[in-house]
Amino acid sequence: MTTCTTPAGTPCVYSIGRRLSLLLAVQTVVGMGLLLALAYAATHMLFVSKQDQELRSYTAILADVLQDAYIQGGEADMMSKLAWLSERRPGTFVQVMRADASEIYRDASPTFDLMQAPTREMQFNIAADGRPDAYRGRLVLDCTEDTRHARRMAWLLVIATLAGGSFVAWATFWRVRSNLRPLLDLAAQTRAIDVRKPDQRLSLPVPIEELQPLIEQFNGLMERVQASYIQLEGFNADVAHELRTPLANLIGQTELALSRDRSHTELTDTLACNLEELHRLAGIVNDMLFLAQADRGIKARRGQPVSLADLVRQVTEFHEAPMEEAGLGIDIEGDVRLPVDEALIKRALSNLLGNAIRYAEKGSRLRVHLGPADDGGARVWVENVGPPIETAHLPRLFDRFFRADASRCELERPHHGLGLSIVAAIARMHDGLASAESSNGRTRVGFSLQHSASVAD
Numbered sequence: 212m213t214t215c216t217t218p219a220g221t222p223c224v225y226s227i228g229r230r231l232s233l234l235l236a237v238q239t240v241v242g243m244g245l246l247l248a249l250a251y252a253a254t255h256m257l258f259v260s261k262q263d264q265e266l267r268s269y270t271a272i273l274a275d276v277l278q279d280a281y282i283q284g285g286e287a288d289m290m291s292k293l294a295w296l297s298e299r300r301p302g303t304f305v306q307v308m309r310a311d312a313s314e315i316y317r318d319a320s321p322t323f324d325l326m327q328a329p330t331r332e333m334q335f336n337i338a339a340d341g342r343p344d345a346y347r348g349r350l351v352l353d354c355t356e357d358t359r360h361a362r363r364m365a366w367l368l369v370i371a372t373l374a375g376g377s378f379v380a381w382a383t384f385w386r387v388r389s390n391l392r393p394l395l396d397l398a399a400q401t402r403a404i405d406v407r408k409p410d411q412r413l414s415l416p417v418p419i420e421e422l423q424p425l426i427e428q429f430n431g432l433m434e435r436v437q438a439s440y441i442q443l444e445g446f447n448a449d450v451a452h453e454l455r456t457p458l459a460n461l462i463g464q465t466e467l468a469l470s471r472d473r474s475h476t477e478l479t480d481t482l483a484c485n486l487e488e489l490h491r492l493a494g495i496v497n498d499m500l501f502l503a504q505a506d507r508g509i510k511a512r513r514g515q516p517v518s519l520a521d522l523v524r525q526v527t528e529f530h531e532a533p534m535e536e537a538g539l540g541i542d543i544e545g546d547v548r549l550p551v552d553e554a555l556i557k558r559a560l561s562n563l564l565g566n567a568i569r570y571a572e573k574g575s576r577l578r579v580h581l582g583p584a585d586d587g588g589a590r591v592w593v594e595n596v597g598p599p600i601e602t603a604h605l606p607r608l609f610d611r612f613f614r615a616d617a618s619r620c621e622l623e624r625p626h627h628g629l630g631l632s633i634v635a636a637i638a639r640m641h642d643g644l645a646s647a648e649s650s651n652g653r654t655r656v657g658f659s660l661q662h663s664a665s666v667a668d
Contacts, residue, residue, distance in 0.1 A: 228387040236380035243375050247368040254364060258357045262331050270335040270350050281339045290316050304351040310344060323353040330354055393419055409437040457488040498629040505636035511552035519581045519589060520546035522553060526560040533568050540576040547581050547589040549660060551641060559637040562630040563656055567595035584659055592657025600649040608647045609635040634658055
């Protein structure tokens with residue numbers, strides 16, 4: 212099957228209305244043509260039947276009349292009867308011959324051209340002297356009028372077929388254009404959608420069953436695009452806000468250091484402060500790059516099954532100092548062996564523990580729960596005792612740069628609000644989901660992991 216292409220190599224644009232009109236017109240012409248051809252064939256058969264009936268009837272009369280004439284006066288009386296009948300029966304031609312093929316009578320001046328006119332003929336026998344075939348007659352019937360009627364009927368049927376096809380094509384094109392008007396309206400509404408008006412949606416005054424799924428899918432896509440656009444705007448603002456503070460610190464400290472001569476020790480302290488801010492900037496940039504990769508659908512590189520409890524213990528050792536400073540203890544419950552990307556899971560566990568340590572009450576105990584999931588994966592969550600989080604804020608905990616309460620951000624341990632977003636990204640990379648709940652002074656934050664069938668345990 213070949214496809215139409217323009218000289219530029221792009222597919223040709225075609226009209227649904229014109230294509231449907233053409234197809235239906237062709238179908239109509241073919242259908243009506245077959246139907247009317249059958250009607251013409253039936254009419255032709257009626258003409259032939261009528262002509263045969265006429266020939267049989269007239270030959271029977273001729274045979275009887277000529278037989279009686281022969282009995283009464285011989286061949287002379289037969290010829291007289293034939294001449295008399297020819298004058299009263301236009302449109303026919305009669306020829307009579309003896310058994311030895313010698314001709315005794317032929318109509319002198321037939322009313323039609325025997326060679327050119329459409330005719331039908333029939334032969335008959337005349338009994339004489341006890342012989343049933345003593346004479347043989349030939350009757351030719353002029354079918355010019357019937358042929359003329361048949362030709363007129365054929366033209367009439369052809370014109371009717373073409374007219375019917377043309378009418379169907381026009382009616383179909385008009386009807387299709389009328390019924391496709393909602394599509395044109397939707398196209399106009401789509402063209403009118405502007406980036407400055409992302410809340411515009413497609414709609415029809417009268418819902419159409421076939422178009423409604425398309426409208427709903429498009430509007431759903433626009434909802435997601437609008438949400439992503441709003442999130443992107445907020446993300447850009449948050450990035451600018453997060454980068455502004457360390458950049459302002461760098462600029463201020465550098466300008467202050469250059470305002471007058473400084474000792475070696477003072478310049479070293481300034482460079483150390485600037486290095487700390489640069490590390491903070493590098494951390495923000497690296498986290499943003501990691502989240503951008505996760506958003507592109509990159510999956511985790513799973514290794515052999517490992518004990519998640521062992522990974523929690525390794526991460527806990529890294530957080531021993533801040534836990535001792537806050538007087539916190541930790542309980543690890545359960546264990547699951549699962550093929551995971553160890554580095555990513557450690558990073559997610561570290562972010563969860565760091566978040567729990569940051570907001571846990573001093574002297575309380577953290578709780579890390581590891582358990583199997585219904586789908587064969589694992590469920591991991593970290594619980595701390597501390598100020599509850601409002602229910603309205605829970606779904607947004609994993610948004611980038613989101614902080615449920617700005618007052619809860621300790622100045623002595625600043626963070627840029629990407630930790631839980633990275634946890635959610637790592638969960639997605641393992642085909643899982645992040646979740647959080649907070650009630651009765653306890654907050655649980657965790658994620659699920661799905662088992663990978665591509666790695667054998």
